[in-house]
Amino acid sequence: MDRRKVLRNLLQQERIIVAPGCHDALGAKIIEKVGFDVAYMTGNGVSASLIGKPDIGLVTMPEMVSRARGIVSAVNLPVICDADTGYGNINNVIRTVEEYEAAGVSAIHIEDQITPKKCGAMDGLKYISKDEHVAKIRAAVTARQDKNFLIIARTDSRVSMGLEEAISRGKACADAGADIIYIEMLETVDELKEVARKIDAPLMYDMLENTRVPYMNVKELQNIGYKLVIFPLSSTFLYxxxxxxxxxxxxxxxxxxxxxxxxxxxxxxxxxxxxxxxxxxxxxxxxxxxxx
Structure with a gap:
């Protein structure tokens, strides 16, 4: 079955999708070997493993797509990929969608930081306007050739702009056609519940160990109402x-x-x-x- 259809079908099921992170094809093969349904390619981990640099926007779109293509070719799982900010303006976003889709990726997420971006757990993040981010998400949705290629709208605005702004951005992106909403760096379980109450769209959670985000079991996230959880850097940290x-x-x-x-x-x-x-x-x- 087409991997993108597999991912979309999983999104319709009651149980939460667990997508462990990997920074290379070997990690993806291990994820597949132990029986997970989906793998996630971490941008932070790719930056570390490819160029030995922190996640501050130094890895280019072609480098990310090349790594994604290698991971996709190594496994039969759907692969979700970090696509940073879409690497520029609306035109860059369109090309980003085209390239990741051609590489066989099943979903990408695009965030609302300025270009170049930083890891969402870092200090000093700067953001584009809500309107610009929504326009980029709408462009991504329009650009895809396969309707089963999922567009995940990510906002990092919780850190500096507060929960209400982050929820507002998430709702606007859902209205623009995003398949999944991803609000980064939520700080309490109550915030997770608030997001689930206010956003009528599938929600994604980033389980980033040893940071400010609540450390949650996948069952707890499922009970709150989240549909997808990634463990983006667990294997990279352990490696x-x-x-x-x-x-x-x-x-x-x-x-x-x-x-x-x-x-x-x-x-x-x-x-x-x-x-x-x-x-x-x-x-x-x-x-x-x-x-x-």
Missing amino acids: AETTMRLMSSLKETGTTAEFLDKMMTIHDYEELLGLQQIKQREKTLINEQMTG
Whole structure:
């Protein structure tokens, strides 16, 4: 079944969609392997893994789309992607939609910061007007060729402009045709409930650990009324912390012995990457060629 239709169908179900984050294709394959229905490509994680820089708008749209294409090609899951601000004005947004859609992505979110943007958890965020953001969301909805390519409207305005402004922006984007509304950096459970009461559209939550946002279980979010939750940086944070410990131990002791029981075996690693299937496919094609 078409992956975009799968995602749209999941959005119609009662249970919440859980989309763990990844910054590369290997992470996406693990998400698929353990049985999740959807994967999320984190812009912050891509910035860290691709150029080793913080999420301050340094990664370009072609770089993000290229990474997205690699992730999509590695799995059979719907992939939701961070598309930052749409990388400019309305015309840039239109091209952004065209490129992500052509890459096979199932949904993107577009936020209301100025370009270049920053991670929503950083200080000093600056925003475009509500009218400009709504116009960009409307342009994105109009630009898509496949109606099942979902447009997620994100607002980061809660941090500096308050909850009511964030809700107002979310409602306006829903009216403009956004499929999902994503209000970043909500600060209390009561705020989550207020958003759910006031916005009549599917809602997305960003479970960003060790920040000001409430740390919630997916069942709790479902009960409040949220339809989609991403864990955007969980695996990237763990990768950074675990790799730091591994390298520190190797530097200090001259061996990786402390981590041997925590490593995937080479056999399991190759199995995850589909080595046997690739070998079998190669063998089958060669046999067909010889017998044909």
